Amino acid sequence: MxxxxxxxxxxxxxxxxxxxCGSEVRALAERVGREIAKRGAVLLCGGLGGVxxxxxxxxxxxxxxxxxxxxxxxxxxxxxxxxxxxxSGMGHARNALIAQSSDALIAVNGEYGTLSEIALGxxxxxxxxxxxxxxxxxGVHRVKIRKKP
Amino acid sequence: MxxxxxxxxxxxxxxxxxxxCGSEVRALAERVGREIAKRGAVLLCGGLGGVxxxxxxxxxxxxxxxxxxxxxxxxxxxxxxxxxxxxSGMGHARNALIAQSSDALIAVNGEYGTLSEIALGxxxxxxxxxxxxxxxxxGVHRVKIRKKP
Amino acid sequence: MxxxxxxxxxxxxxxxxxxxCGSEVRALAERVGREIAKRGAVLLCGGLGGVxxxxxxxxxxxxxxxxxxxxxxxxxxxxxxxxxxxxSGMGHARNALIAQSSDALIAVNGEYGTLSEIALGxxxxxxxxxxxxxxxxxGVHRVKIRKKP
Amino acid sequence: MxxxxxxxxxxxxxxxxxxxCGSEVRALAERVGREIAKRGAVLLCGGLGGVxxxxxxxxxxxxxxxxxxxxxxxxxxxxxxxxxxxxSGMGHARNALIAQSSDALIAVNGEYGTLSEIALGxxxxxxxxxxxxxxxxxGVHRVKIRKKP
Numbered sequence: 001m002x003x004x005x006x007x008x009x010x011x012x013x014x015x016x017x018x019x020x021c022g023s024e025v026r027a028l029a030e031r032v033g034r035e036i037a038k039r040g041a042v043l044l045c046g047g048l049g050g051v052x053x054x055x056x057x058x059x060x061x062x063x064x065x066x067x068x069x070x071x072x073x074x075x076x077x078x079x080x081x082x083x084x085x086x087x088s089g090m091g092h093a094r095n096a097l098i099a100q101s102s103d104a105l106i107a108v109n110g111e112y113g114t115l116s117e118i119a120l121g122x123x124x125x126x127x128x129x130x131x132x133x134x135x136x137x138x139g140v141h142r143v144k145i146r147k148k149p
Numbered sequence: 150m151x152x153x154x155x156x157x158x159x160x161x162x163x164x165x166x167x168x169x170c171g172s173e174v175r176a177l178a179e180r181v182g183r184e185i186a187k188r189g190a191v192l193l194c195g196g197l198g199g200v201x202x203x204x205x206x207x208x209x210x211x212x213x214x215x216x217x218x219x220x221x222x223x224x225x226x227x228x229x230x231x232x233x234x235x236x237s238g239m240g241h242a243r244n245a246l247i248a249q250s251s252d253a254l255i256a257v258n259g260e261y262g263t264l265s266e267i268a269l270g271x272x273x274x275x276x277x278x279x280x281x282x283x284x285x286x287x288g289v290h291r292v293k294i295r296k297k298p
Numbered sequence: 299m300x301x302x303x304x305x306x307x308x309x310x311x312x313x314x315x316x317x318x319c320g321s322e323v324r325a326l327a328e329r330v331g332r333e334i335a336k337r338g339a340v341l342l343c344g345g346l347g348g349v350x351x352x353x354x355x356x357x358x359x360x361x362x363x364x365x366x367x368x369x370x371x372x373x374x375x376x377x378x379x380x381x382x383x384x385x386s387g388m389g390h391a392r393n394a395l396i397a398q399s400s401d402a403l404i405a406v407n408g409e410y411g412t413l414s415e416i417a418l419g420x421x422x423x424x425x426x427x428x429x430x431x432x433x434x435x436x437g438v439h440r441v442k443i444r445k446k447p
Numbered sequence: 448m449x450x451x452x453x454x455x456x457x458x459x460x461x462x463x464x465x466x467x468c469g470s471e472v473r474a475l476a477e478r479v480g481r482e483i484a485k486r487g488a489v490l491l492c493g494g495l496g497g498v499x500x501x502x503x504x505x506x507x508x509x510x511x512x513x514x515x516x517x518x519x520x521x522x523x524x525x526x527x528x529x530x531x532x533x534x535s536g537m538g539h540a541r542n543a544l545i546a547q548s549s550d551a552l553i554a555v556n557g558e559y560g561t562l563s564e565i566a567l568g569x570x571x572x573x574x575x576x577x578x579x580x581x582x583x584x585x586g587v588h589r590v591k592i593r594k595k596p
Contacts, residue, residue: 090389272410
């Protein structure tokens with residue numbers, strides 16, 4: 001007998017952060033990506049480098065699914081660990097889509113672009129987690145991550 | 150030994166058509182969705198009803214992956230066969246994202262919204278297939294589908 | 299006594315067409331822009347060259363107001379006859395904003411980009427005029443312009 | 448002799464702030480709008496109520512020009528002091544268009560939506576002024592306004 005067809009409709013967790021970052025932040029983002037995948041959620045990000053790349057890599061290491069919402073017009077701009085790419089062609093305005101499409105957002109470091117996503121997420125009523133250090137904005141959940149032993 | 154990590158980066162095929170349609174068009178859209186999934190591509194659509202729903206259903210029947218780029222602000226508006234939802238909140242402007250994110254577009258029937266996606270796809274240089282009958286626009290590949298015996 | 303303050307809230311008429319065009323089409327677009335300005339409406343367009351530039355030029359010749367909704371991220375890309383520029387940075391997705399912001403659309407020639415705007419305008423229930431020759435789409439008002447003597 | 452045709456291409460100054468605010472903030476926003484108009488710049492805002500409305504009112508009082516980039520699909524949602532309306536239909540993603548279309552941004556109070564516009568403006572390299580009190584973000588110019596005597 002055929003198993004009933006249905007979509008997976010997993011939770012979608014957005015990981016936001018700078019497109020360029022050092023090795024420590026990168027390691028942290030990778031851990032975040034792994035944990036998201038382990039829990040069966042889709043990792044959603046902006047699809048580019050830095051935190052986005054490390055988080056996607058972490059998710060793929062655990063067999064997860066990754067979605068990148070790119071600012072440009074070329075899928076080739078996605079990092080190597082993006083399964084599904086939305087090629088928005090709408091530049092920074094795509095930040096609103098990242099926030100709106102996420103069930104929750106996790107910020108790993110990041111600068112003004114990340115701040116805009118935090119703000120949009122809060123505006124939309126999404127849970128927003130900021131890993132310390134990082135933007136201190138009223139309404140986010142600040143979390144301190146212990147270094148791995 | 151660990152298998153090397155990498156993204157799947159499957160082809161993404163957009164299926165476009167009316168959000169409300171009769172049973173014949175629905176059956177056709179389902180067949181299109183099934184064929185896309187059989188070939189290992191991701192089915193991309195607008196995530197709502199009608200052709201979008203039937204195509205997504207077809208893809209899931211074959212174990213495929215489905216991506217819906219929704220016009221509204223609620224994931225709940227996605228049909229039941231959407232695995233991954235982009236909640237764009239940008240109304241008709243999301244049609245450009247459907248076209249830009251697809252490696253090729255297949256139009257099943259459809260009205261003005263579909264026409265806008267056909268036009269945007271052609272503008273972006275994407276291959277656009279129109280199943281007969283359907284919009285007659287220079288530059289598309291018109292294909293006649295025989296009914297199943 | 300102070301006259302009561304209020305916005306002008308003029309009609310906004312979108313002129314759509316190719317970003318590159320010959321002198322005959324250019325002359326026609328200029329006439330359209332002039333007529334829009336003479337009637338006190340704002341000329342809305344995509345802000346770039348060709349039909350958009352000629353229409354804006356015509357409107358300014360008659361002392362009108364021009365609004366350009368640009369696809370890129372630089373105001374400098376606007377043609378010289380754009381008073382007010384919306385710098386959308388969202389590429390082809392800005393076509394939806396042109397359609398949505400216009401009380402009516404007038405297509406002067408044009409290719410796939412124009413077709414997408416015609417389709418979006420019709421989808422949104424806007425009156426769409428196509429000057430002959432030009433896209434033949436059910437639902438538009440096709441108008442034949444006599445050459446000036 | 449005919450005066451040479453050209454666009455006005457005035458500076459465009461974005462005023463951002465909450466859509467709902469008290470009378471003190473409203474008075475401040477009105478003053479900001481007046482000063483923008485007095486200097487010959489276009490007042491750009493989100494077109495709705497609160498700070499956006501008060502700033503537009505101030506600009507019109509001084510004979511200025513006002514541009515509203517609305518989140519919704521209806522021009523009727525614009526406040527009464529918007530001359531030219533961009534009906535974006537793209538919700539919060541329109542915040543990026545406000546930032547990108549402004550030569551500089553002035554924040555009058557405001558909450559998360561305003562914060563997203565501040566962040567996007569800084570990301571795009573725009574000068575961003577925040578009137579005290581208001582968001583304290585590195586990189587903005589914080590300005591204290593004395594109450595009128």
